[in-house]
Amino acid sequence: MQTLIQNKTHRILIVDDEVIITTQLQDYFENMEYQVVGIANNGKEAIKMAREKKPDIILMDIVMPDSDLDGITAAGMIREELDIPVVFLTAYGGEKILERAKSVEPYGFVIKPFQGDELKAAIEVALYRKQAESQLKASEEQYRSVVDSATEAIITIDIKMRIIFWNRAAEMMFGYSQTEASGQHFTFLITERFRQTIINEMDRMVLTEESDYIGKTTETIAIRKDGTEFPMEFSLASWIIRDEIFFTIIARNITERKKVESMKSDFVSLVSHQLKTPVSGILGCIDNMLKGLTGKLSPQQIEYLRVMQDISKRNYRIISDLLNISRIERGVISMNIKPANLDEIVDLAVREHKDNIESKGLKLNIMKSDNHISVMADQDKMVEALNNVIHNAYKFTEKGSISIIVKRTREYGSVEIHDTGSGIPANQKNSLFQRKQIFKGAPSTHGGCGLGLYIAHQFMQLQKGNILVKSKVGKGATFIFEIPLSN
Amino acid sequence: MAKGNVLIVEDETVFRLIYRGVLENEGFQVIEAEDGKKGWELAKSKHPDLILLDLVLPGLTGYEVLEKVRNHEETKDIPVVVFSVLGESKDIDKAIDLGANYYRTKGIDSPTNIVGIIEDLIDNKESKPE
Numbered sequence: 001m002q003t004l005i006q007n008k009t010h011r012i013l014i015v016d017d018e019v020i021i022t023t024q025l026q027d028y029f030e031n032m033e034y035q036v037v038g039i040a041n042n043g044k045e046a047i048k049m050a051r052e053k054k055p056d057i058i059l060m061d062i063v064m065p066d067s068d069l070d071g072i073t074a075a076g077m078i079r080e081e082l083d084i085p086v087v088f089l090t091a092y093g094g095e096k097i098l099e100r101a102k103s104v105e106p107y108g109f110v111i112k113p114f115q116g117d118e119l120k121a122a123i124e125v126a127l128y129r130k131q132a133e134s135q136l137k138a139s140e141e142q143y144r145s146v147v148d149s150a151t152e153a154i155i156t157i158d159i160k161m162r163i164i165f166w167n168r169a170a171e172m173m174f175g176y177s178q179t180e181a182s183g184q185h186f187t188f189l190i191t192e193r194f195r196q197t198i199i200n201e202m203d204r205m206v207l208t209e210e211s212d213y214i215g216k217t218t219e220t221i222a223i224r225k226d227g228t229e230f231p232m233e234f235s236l237a238s239w240i241i242r243d244e245i246f247f248t249i250i251a252r253n254i255t256e257r258k259k260v261e262s263m264k265s266d267f268v269s270l271v272s273h274q275l276k277t278p279v280s281g282i283l284g285c286i287d288n289m290l291k292g293l294t295g296k297l298s299p300q301q302i303e304y305l306r307v308m309q310d311i312s313k314r315n316y317r318i319i320s321d322l323l324n325i326s327r328i329e330r331g332v333i334s335m336n337i338k339p340a341n342l343d344e345i346v347d348l349a350v351r352e353h354k355d356n357i358e359s360k361g362l363k364l365n366i367m368k369s370d371n372h373i374s375v376m377a378d379q380d381k382m383v384e385a386l387n388n389v390i391h392n393a394y395k396f397t398e399k400g401s402i403s404i405i406v407k408r409t410r411e412y413g414s415v416e417i418h419d420t421g422s423g424i425p426a427n428q429k430n431s432l433f434q435r436k437q438i439f440k441g442a443p444s445t446h447g448g449c450g451l452g453l454y455i456a457h458q459f460m461q462l463q464k465g466n467i468l469v470k471s472k473v474g475k476g477a478t479f480i481f482e483i484p485l486s487n
Numbered sequence: 488m489a490k491g492n493v494l495i496v497e498d499e500t501v502f503r504l505i506y507r508g509v510l511e512n513e514g515f516q517v518i519e520a521e522d523g524k525k526g527w528e529l530a531k532s533k534h535p536d537l538i539l540l541d542l543v544l545p546g547l548t549g550y551e552v553l554e555k556v557r558n559h560e561e562t563k564d565i566p567v568v569v570f571s572v573l574g575e576s577k578d579i580d581k582a583i584d585l586g587a588n589y590y591r592t593k594g595i596d597s598p599t600n601i602v603g604i605i606e607d608l609i610d611n612k613e614s615k616p617e
Contacts, residue, residue, distance in 0.1 A: 276572045280593045281501035287597045293508045
């Protein structure tokens with residue numbers, strides 16, 4: 001029984017040179033189920049007993065005339081060495097003593113003469129505070145060990161981008177010690193050719209409090225102390241403490257991932273080559289035959305060849321779509337954005353469909369702007385995005401026309417593709433560009449796998465452009481492509 | 488009268504067949520190589536008026552053949568049309584940087600569309616003042 005109670009009760013050391021007080025206190029505490037682990041009469045004894053008994057709390061008199069050490073000095077030493085909370089018990093001794101007592105950061109004061117309740121409250125508060133501090137300390141230690149053992153570099157910078165904290169992984173990753181790194185502008189870790197971009201974006205972040213970097217990961221090339229480079233990914237969080245803004249950067253070396261990505265990309269190219277070659281071979285043979293290169297054909301032979309051509313084209317588009325999806329989803333799609341002529345892009349896209357549109361009896365109107373419109377685009381991806389929409393336009397239009405309008409707006413080069421087909425119901429508009437379309441309903445009777453608009457949308461976004469749709473059922477549909485102008 | 492000699496460097500039989508058909512129908516003479524090494528040798532020995540060059544080839548790749556053609560005194564002015572299923576912009580840029588005159592992606596597009604381009608390139612070369 002005894003031990004059980006001991007475990008639950010708080011252990012207290014009483015330090016006072018007056019026997020009458022210590023006896024009184026001992027009785028008082030034992031009635032309240034504290035365990036008095038010792039009574040010291042002077043500072044020296046107090047330290048000795050604190051070392052031996054490791055009490056939870058010490059109640060300490062300040063003025064102890066017989067002692068070399070007064071209560072304040074003893075409390076200071078105990079605090080340093082043992083981290084045990086001390087509550088002072090003292091007759092009021094004037095401002096001077098009070099100031100000195102404060103300097104050792106006691107957990108409380110009880111002024112003699114005191115009431116039992118006051119004493120109890122002071123002890124309880126001190127114990128509670130000690131417990132809260134221990135928890136905070138433990139959580140700080142935990143935090144620090146997470147930061148130290150993290151494989152990611154964790155770097156804290158101030159508003160001027162100067163490094164103020166840098167963990168062990170950062171030392172390993174960049175080759176600079178905390179001392180060498182501290183005070184440096186964060187971007188000294190970025191290789192020179194990417195440095196300015198990052199400086200600009202971070203400046204923008206500080207000025208406007210918004211940034212592409214916050215809450216997202218950004219890829220760049222980092223440079224180590226020894227001058228070697230590596231691909232790095234980082235994310236950034238901002239926080240405010242006492243009105244000052246800080247940023248914490250978490251950076252990761254992505255060399256291995258880049259290797260895997262490049263292997264995946266090679267694999268996709270290989271499959272693309274292997275699947276597309278036979279289909280485009282068959283299409284070429286059919287085309288030559290239909291053009292009469294292999295001799296005159298009967299009407300029936302022509303009909304057979306046309307059917308074969310349609311199927312092969314559809315097959316080719318499905319392969320293209322699936323490969324594009326695979327590239328988009330794996331994030332291995334390579335964009336090559338540079339100035340391009342929008343009229344040429346439209347010509348390339350239209351060329352493929354001209355025959356089909358006209359053979360369906362539809363009118364094809366193309367309206368270009370008089371001026372040459374130069375846009376920032378990946379020409380192939382832009383052609384493919386337009387292709388997918390033009391293909392849909394005539395697939396869903398039985399009579400009337402397909403109109404394509406090329407023009408310049410304030411920020412964009414724009415291409416409008418208008419058809420006179422069945423139109424798109426309002427409830428389908430929102431999901432039009434989404435991937436989940438693929439899983440809905442029966443396979444399309446129009447051929448293809450319904451991925452065209454998703455791909456077109458993805459491609460436009462990757463080029464920092466956009467695709468919009470306007471449509472009313474029975475009144476056709478208009479798809480508007482917007483692509484940033486160059487300069 | 489023949490409009491000119493075209494060397495087709497292409498490992499896939501079907502594309503040699505298709506483009507030979509298209510070009511002979513238009514009055515060109517066609518010679519063929521089924522790998523990069525043979526293609527480069529024929530470019531040197533036969534000195535064609537134009538080379539139609541695939542990129543993915545055994546032996547030497549199309550890029551390597553193109554590089555050799557452009558770096559050799561007797562072949563450096565021969566127009567080269569690259570055609571490939573590799574349709575990524577980076578492949579096209581690489582070929583153009585190495586000195587290809589035109590890049591064509593093998594796909595759905597009709598093979599006969601290449602005739603106009605070939606005629607233009609051969610005519611331009613002949614009318615070029617020396």
